[in-house]
Amino acid sequence: MKGIIINQFVFVLACLTFFVIGLVLFATASEAKINTENMVAAWLFDDGKGKDVKDSSTNGNDGKITGNPKWVAGKFGRALEFDGSTYVEVADNSSLGIVDEITIVAMVNWIQFKDAGILSKSQDGGGDGNYFLSTGCGGGPTQAKQGSGVILNISSDLGIVGPDQRLYEIEGRPPEEQPVKPVTYSVVKTGIVGLTRYLATYWARCGVRVNALCPGGVEAGQSEEFKERVHSRIPMNRMARKDEYHGTVLFMISDESSYVNGAVLAVDGGRTCW
Secondary structure, eight states: OOEEEEEOTTEEEEEEEEEEEESOSOSSTTOOOOOGGGEEEEEOOOOOSSSEEOBOSSSOOOEEEESOOEEEEETTEEEEEEOSSOEEEEEOOGGGOOOSOOEEEEEEEEEEESSOEEEEEEOOSSOOOOOEEEOSOTTHHHHHHHTOEEEEEEOOGGGTSOOOGGGGOOTTOOGGGOOOOOHHHHHHHHHHHHHHHHHHHHHGGGTEEEEEEEEOOBOSSOOHHHHHHHHTTSTTSSOBOTTTTHHHHHHHHSGGGTTOOSOEEEESTTGGGO
16 A cells, blocks of 8 residues: 555654654754745644544545544653554545655653654555654664664765755855755764764674665656756766666665775765865
8 A cells, every 4th residue: 555654663662742744844054933835744643533634734534543542641741552453544635645754853852762753655566765754773672683774874975065055046145144064964864974984884794784875866757947057066977867876776785885885976977075
């Protein structure tokens, strides 16, 4: 089945107070507020009883509780307490066909957890992309017990170099009103690189390899003006096609890369060489 699942995966116990998905939650680096017009879904868990979880956005992404999580007191009203075998499932609709960058905000009280995940997008065999927000160490502990495994983290070329803000400039606007690549993007993507190196040394003794892929930009209907700006900063003079990362991913997670551990691989047409 296709849809969005709010899931605790292998939580031992956790309380989820609210969960918000938005396409754009801030316009500039100086703003940090939810843009309700671009909100995809918001589950505040104020229902307080029953098996239904209401979506507070205008998209009607109401959820249905599977299993028997407890309704408890949360930080801002009611919350759902998960015990490791329950989740909230939301039926697919057009608003969940997210192709832009998204921001996810969740208030979680970790009572006790192992590997923890909050969000995934299930697949129906049609090649849909996955959304998975991990708050633990991925599959490390499970793989360590079996003595082998691979974790491939997805960072970005902006996990290696800083963003060129000139790409986003709009002619005629004063400097203080120009759009920018948010600082949070670079912080998160650079953090993934650091996390990869840490986990590569932590799990290596258990036979688990951890690497990071840093893809460059993918052509996906951007304006010609924007693409020209980006192309001028890439030695290959173009952005990636959507299918050009498949081979690299397969190599990084296969036994063909059995001695690759702690690597941070840029696949960006040479952009980070300049």
